[in-house]
Amino acid sequence: MNKNYLFLAILMILLAAGLLLVPERQNYQQIKPEKLMWDITQTSRFVTVDQVAQMIIEGDPTLELIDIRPAKDFEAFSLTNAINIPLDSLMKPDYQDYLGIEDMNVVFYGNSDIKADQAWVISKRMGYNSIYVMQGGLNCWIRKIIQPVEPEESASQEEFDLYQFRKGACAFFTGTKVEAPDAGKTGIKVVKRKKGTAVAGGC
Amino acid sequence: MGPLIPQEIITGQWDFVIALLIGGAFGFILEASGFSSSRNIAGVFYGYNFVVLRVFFTAMIVAMVGLLYFSYFGWIDLDLVFVLPTYLNSMLFGGFLMGLGFVIGGFCPGTSYTAVAIGKIDGIVFATGFLIGVFLFAEGFPFYEDFYTANDLGNITIGEMFGISNEWIAFLFVVVAIVAFYVTWLIEKRVRKNMTEYKFE
Amino acid sequence: MDTKIVKKQQPKYINPYFGGILLGLLLLAAFFIAGRGLSASGAVKLLVVTVVDKVAPAHAEGNAYYSKFIPADGSSPLYNWLIFGAIGTFFGGMLSGAIFGRLKKLRVEHSPKISARTRLIAAGAGGILFGIGSQFGRGCSSGAALSGTASLSFGGLIVMALMFGIGYVFAWFFRKLWI
Known part of the structure; x- marks a missing residue:
């Protein structure tokens, strides 16, 4: 009888010791492919450069900009308060603290959409939420915010408002003098963005 | 894959059928192990019968190690398994009262149900x-509502608390349990030799 | 004393380690199926809530503890996993008692040193203490100590350690009840 108990005890210890030997489980809580598919097909992950510009200007504390370009490019030019996490380093443990912060909206950007979108998919797979992609990337940023094109005279009031906003934002980011805006329109806070505004996208 | 019900793999009325079956197996094992007798249970405090310690610790290490293996094989998502939240002050006090109730009453709720089921009046009185x-506690709840939720540590695991992996915690539990089985076996042998009037009922 | 008679007096309990392994596997199955362990005290809590809610609904609504467990949709708190589990526990115990020949007429089990009356008073007092303690401890020996610790909850470990520890501390004072 005692021999059986000894056998059982050794078996139990071996089983428990086995737990110590198996490789560590993945720390990431991966989401299901179906869920990922659904998320990818939604366009709600995109934010426009105008939205990002406005959040920066307003000093939105929930905005966390992440520049996924290589460090060299980041040093040459980056958006205000952006953090540099090159795409190939995204999964390094050092950077995980930046991604899972509660109440923070992470916005990825690169030169264009593509790299940022890849970063988005990887982060999504790692189980992070509240992550977004800046649509059009820095190319779109330059084209729209830094060098805004004045709309034609036949354009709608909304387009003019947006143009005014961009001019103001341009001044904010580049430090150039802004032209005096039209009467009744004040520089930066003009645009009250509505959902589905046609002019918002387009890069 | 698991747990099945939180992931809605099993839904609807089957919940309650499964609850009945699991509860039934629980009651059967408790009774069959001798937990319907308060004298068997209280023996753990006096060294003449360690059945509580044996059953309790064996069940705990089997479930603990099994759960971690299930998680490793991907059969169960540990994030969906309920981890009892820790409210330090309240739980220390609760544990104190339960320990006192245990040594005076000789039952705990689950075992008292099985004692009732086989016709023990002391089981009925305990239940x-x-x-x-429970009624007294609920009636007095407004007086100690703050104490009840004080020092909330959240759904913290033992490993997180001590800063080591839960696998190590499970391993330590197994070692401690097996040492305890051996030591209590020695104690029980000695105590029973000097004890004449104890018999099972 | 004839050893044969002693053997006959010993009821047929299963080997405690075998019982423990079965209980452990059952607990594992409960985690796998329901995502939670075993529970015994929750059913009594819901029973108390239901009765108070029936007798004095306004009082139950006004008490933060009762109102926590009254379903918002107006259904009965009794229609719950915990209640069915407790009913199962009762009948499971009865089945085992019947199989092993322990299901007999009503009786009080007590140490020969104390009267049945003393035993019943102790059982009632212990029950009340356990009832209050289980609510502070977020569960009893099965819900908090066993299932909690098995799912590696720190709170479960505290309840288990305190429960057994305090039991040993006070065991000497209550030894007359048992030995």
């Missing part, structure tokens, strides 16, 4: 007392 105790 009634338990019900009254």
